Amino acid sequence: MTGRPGAAQGPGPEATPRTHEITLLVNPAAGRGRGARAAAPAAAALREAGLKVHQVVGEDAADAVRRAREAVAGGTGALVAVGGDGMVSLALQAVAGTATPLGVVAVGTGNDLARACGLPLREPVAAARAIAAALAAGRARRLDLGLAGGTWFGGVLASGFDSRVNDRGNRMRWPRGRLRYDVALLAELAALRAVPYRLRLDDGPWQELDATLVAVGNGPSYGGGMRICAGARLDDGLFDVTVVGPCSRSTLLRVFPRVYRGTHLGHPVVTVLRASRVTLEAQGVTGYADGEPLGPLPLSARCVPGAVRVLAAAGA
Structure with a gap:
């Protein structure tokens, strides 16, 4: 998935969060196909934890951001980026400035944000279980973001x-x-x-x-x-x-x-x-x-x- 979406938009009105329903934002090409291979075991681990999982695959970067923003506005309990730093970047455009938490299943090449946060790297099941545990405990770490030219x-x-x-x-x-x-x-x-x-x-x-x-x-x-x-x-x-x-x-x-x-x-x-x-x-x-x-x-x-x-x- 290549190219940048347009400038970040302000968050629209959010529905009441459905904490048991979450959205997976997937980049099938991340890490030479690791994104596609990681989505299924990550989703299975999340469902085993009692979560309802919706999966979103954008046709391109702009479409992925649009779909992610729709999920956030619709009240998804969390937006989970499955892929590398590029997919995390797209997810940030949807969740920044909202109450919707971000989960990261880091299976890309760089994984710099996940590394900085001490999250599992290239271990989709471990990452999914950590996300489920954090949701169950209501545990989310609040982090700063940069904003430049409308992009987070x-x-x-x-x-x-x-x-x-x-x-x-x-x-x-x-x-x-x-x-x-x-x-x-x-x-x-x-x-x-x-x-x-x-x-x-x-x-x-x-x-x-x-x-x-x-x-x-x-x-x-x-x-x-x-x-x-x-x-x-x-x-x-x-x-x-x-x-x-x-x-x-x-x-x-x-x-x-x-x-x-x-x-x-x-x-x-x-x-x-x-x-x-x-x-x-x-x-x-x-x-x-x-x-x-x-x-x-x-x-x-x-x-x-x-x-x-x-x-x-x-x-x-």
């Missing part, structure tokens, strides 16, 4: 080098899968350059700087565990803004592996800022939120405290 995001708004890798990878038809982005990464490394940015945090002054990339993190990671904003918390009302300044290819290659541990933040070329509102301006740079294209900069993002309720296991 739970993880990271990326711009600069990483977004150019995405741009190139999305244009490529071969190779397929993650290897395509590895090839795109190598191509962008060959053309590595810093970009002049204008950056504004909250109501502060405009800052002008050159940067290899600027990442605005509501959550800590993107790309399947790359902890680009490692210190970001999902419930503190603030973004962590990671700025990687101008650097050589050799420096980037040395620092890049440290992103998976979050230890890159201590490198002299990296700066971390914090704010509840961020505006980014740069020429020829696309913004990506949760891996999905938002469009060219300039973009403004604000952190909305407690915008979503996520069904989580005890202690998560």
Whole structure:
């Protein structure tokens, strides 16, 4: 399922929630077919817990969001995204700002929001049982979301080098899968350059700087565990803004592996800022939120405290 739906709409009137009836939003293509394979055992585990399960499969991204919003407006007890970060992103457009909780059966490639929340990864039955237990206990963790250009995001708004890798990878038809982005990464490394940015945090002054990339993190990671904003918390009302300044290819290659541990933040070329509102301006740079294209900069993002309720296991 590809492409972005239109700008997020405000929540419509919701019916009285039917807590015993939930909706599964499924991406059959997630994780090279894991989404389709995960839907049946997840639904079976939820039914075993006494829940009535409705399954929704959108024809495309916009149709999936439309159907999800209809389920929320109709009073579904929860919206459960079955797939990867792309499907979670679509589900967020439907539940953000409403009382309907979000469940996640994380079976995609990245699964960054589920990872940040301590939810089961690529274990559909375990994830479904955790969702059922959370519903039965009335247990949901309230999390912040970012809102940029009318689109909600739970993880990271990326711009600069990483977004150019995405741009190139999305244009490529071969190779397929993650290897395509590895090839795109190598191509962008060959053309590595810093970009002049204008950056504004909250109501502060405009800052002008050159940067290899600027990442605005509501959550800590993107790309399947790359902890680009490692210190970001999902419930503190603030973004962590990671700025990687101008650097050589050799420096980037040395620092890049440290992103998976979050230890890159201590490198002299990296700066971390914090704010509840961020505006980014740069020429020829696309913004990506949760891996999905938002469009060219300039973009403004604000952190909305407690915008979503996520069904989580005890202690998560």
